[in-house]
Amino acid sequence: MTTSTPLQPVVQARGLVKRYGRVTALDHADFDLMPGEILAVIGDNGAGKTTLIKALTGAITPDQGEIRLDGKPVRFTSPMQAREAGIETVYQNLALSPALSIADNMFLGREIEKTGVLGSLFRMLDRAQMRKEARAALTRLGLMTIQNIDQPVETLSGGQRQGVAIARAATFGRHVVIMDEPTAALGVKESRRVLDLILDVKKSGLPVVLISHNMPHVFEIADRIHIHRLGRRHAVVRPSDVTMSDAVAIMTGAMEPPAQAA
Amino acid sequence: MSTDQPSSAPRGPQAFEKVLPENEAPVRFEAERESGIKRFQNLLHSHPTAIPGIVLVASLVFFSVMVGGRFLHPFNFSLIVQQVMIIGIVGIAQTLVVLTAGIDLSVGAIMVLSSMVMGRLAVEMGVPTPLAIAAGIGIAALCGFANGVLVTRFRLPPFIVTLGTWNIFFALNLWYSASETIRAQDIEASAPLLIFFGQAVELFGARLTYGSIAMLAMVAIAWYVLNRTAWGRHVHAVGDDIESARLAGIRTDRVLLMVYVVAGVICGIAAWALIGRIGSASPQAGQTANLDSITAVVIGGTSLFGGRGSIVGTLLGALIVGVFRNGLALSGVNVLWQEFAVGVLIIVAVAIDQWLRRTSR
Incomplete structure (x- = not known):
């Protein structure tokens, strides 16, 4: 530079x-x-x-x-x-x-909710989307040796x-x-x-x-x-x-x- | 390493790191050594309701063999569900609080106070019953709010706060009701809506009360909120590690305050169901709900250290206690052994929780 x-x-x-x-x-x-x-x-x-x-x-x-x-x-x-x-x-x-999954942790405090009534009224999380984006983010950084995006963070190494x-x-x-x-x-x-x-x-x-x-x-x-x-x-x-x-x-x-x- | 070579800062892997690939063996060794017990432990850890589920099935089988036909009759099962209905509902409130690593000793007192407000307003003051019920639930919400404010604003330990408010709410209950029971005949005559949850539908010889159905519905709703909404995830995160949750951008105080208010509201609904269950509104009813709800939560596998547990587990925990009490009673065993069995269940449940936690870190 x-x-x-x-x-x-x-x-x-x-x-x-x-x-x-x-x-x-x-x-x-x-x-x-x-x-x-x-x-x-x-x-x-x-x-x-x-x-x-x-x-x-x-x-x-x-x-x-x-x-x-x-x-x-x-x-x-x-x-x-x-x-x-x-x-x-x-x-x-x-x-x-520690007890929450990788995907949950990635979006902790800024979760994605579903569009439409499910999201606005029932506040349902768009878990598929969050999983997809979390996986993409980990892949970008070459971290997809972590296979299961739903595994709790406490099962990961430091x-x-x-x-x-x-x-x-x-x-x-x-x-x-x-x-x-x-x-x-x-x-x-x-x-x-x-x-x-x-x-x-x-x-x-x-x-x-x-x-x-x-x-x-x-x-x-x-x-x-x-x-x-x-x-x-x-x-x-x-x-x-x-x-x-x-x-x-x-x-x-x-x-x-x-x-x-x- | 030498730090004194001028100007050429090392770039790329440092010398001592180049041998790393050869040294991976110990890491693999650890991974392969996983024994059967360890795998079982991990399985239980990832499925926290497995243990209470197994215990419930085992106790059903046990008492079927011990007691036989009377125990297996559908009516007996519906009786067990009726008997655990109040603890099941209050247990939902308790689970929410315990998930945040707190504890609510005042849930039973909130419920009784709320039921007396409903009863007096509807029966003695002539307030329209729906309004009286709303007022009772409102009072319960206010009680929860008081707990929440003391925990979040004044930074007092939940155990101490709710130990204090337990006494306060119970005293208010005695004062407001003048220690007098509102009789069943009076409720039936002037406010039948109050005993709505005591009504029942017959199903294959079982008597399923609306209260039992309400409990199952509330468990389903609570499960949804805890597992499928952001707020539910935040409740887990706050109980798991409050400092991490705060740094991750969760407004931890707001989550905690809401948890205590929601717990209050659930106790208010339990108050309505309580009147239906016993038919009258008594200031001495539901005395044991404070501790029985904690028992259900603990036997259901929710950790008192917060962050992990499930609402379905609490339902199973309440049912286990119900099955034990019912089965032992039908076996003709002295009542004191029911208490003994519940005590053993609590200690075993907490021991298992500790065992699971030790391996998870």
Whole structure:
């Protein structure tokens, strides 16, 4: 991807401030996500990256500052509003309901009802349509090793569950997919699958925000790395310009960030 | 791994991942090791009504052998259905609440209060019977709403909330009725609609009351709502993992509040059926419905931890209790052994639920 053409960021935040009592979690933080990129967000525990992501996904409302989505100012007071605006989040706990089927989970909170009287009066679900679309979404991401779309999510492996959550986000996310530690709970093999999935999401044209502590994963798939420190954006680097240990050093303050921002 | 090689960030699989295909054997090993017991467990897990279904059939066979002809007579079966009718209806309300990982100890008290409102308004105050019934159901809905508000707005545990409102509603019931029963003759004379559900049709020697038919119809409706509408899916999701449901965009508080209100309405309908069942409106009737409905839900295989269970299971659970009580009574066994058997059933049912849950995660 070339950055010489002036692209408008998909998500842009300027001067976000969030205080919890006497603790300042966000201290005039900035954020830019460019179209079609994978932007990793790294930072030490307590650096405020979770608060930053929560502000972008509507889980919290910042005290000050502005968030723009495709150039238009937005203000979210609930995760629902962010979702409706096209920002999908894959939470660390995945937000899946274990006892419900894959198809039910894919459409949880935005089920499709039948047309006509069956839908409007009897509120009957269009289960055939939901199954069809869920299967299509999983196939798009090469996840149809999951044979039975009606099997409960609790019968899936950790990686498969992650796959369902990512497929859901990729299906409904019109602007951005945000992923919070998608590989944290996974084994080596399953992490590999999930990283490939994230690259597939990127290929489909959706920009991805990846929050991760796993430096090899970050360096493998990120186009740019947003380093968060002391409640603000400390630096943005490219994985090709710095080493992993440099990135960690910048993150912890042991090293000054390179002069020119990526 | 080396993190200090400058500028060339690793792309594609990392070195340690290239050996992965060779290491797949342990994974396959796990899959092949599935024993017969494990498969049986998974089967039961995916068909939660299988166990109560098997238990019901087994108990029918058992008592047929033990008691013989009298037990097998169609009239006896219709009697069992009549006897479990109230618990069956209240059990629907209880199932809804238990599916959300809550519990409603006040269902019986709501039902009795509601039945006294219906009886007094229709018989003593001269209110047209349909209006009196509507008012009774309205009061029941209000009781459910109170439970729901305390659970969702004040964030109190459902057990505590409904333990409190059980006493409150029952006290209101005694106050409103002045602890007096509205007699059957008075109801028959001035408000026969109140005992509508006590009427019956004869069918092959069985006596099927309208109340029994209403219970079966309500089970069917509840099944439809829980399994074929978005709201029903949300009820399951809220009980399964409330935080996940919230993050998935479900308005969990609204779902919970609605569940308690709907449970109240169902108790109101049960109140109407109760008057039909006993013929009069008594402030002391239906005392055991609070706990009996939980018994039916638990024996029916619905998990007290929420999220999994079924309305058909609750119907089966109520029938199992009915068959045991009826069969033991016909065998001439002392009543105390009926209670003993029900107690054993509850513990076995919960033990099975725990066993199924352990393997599912």
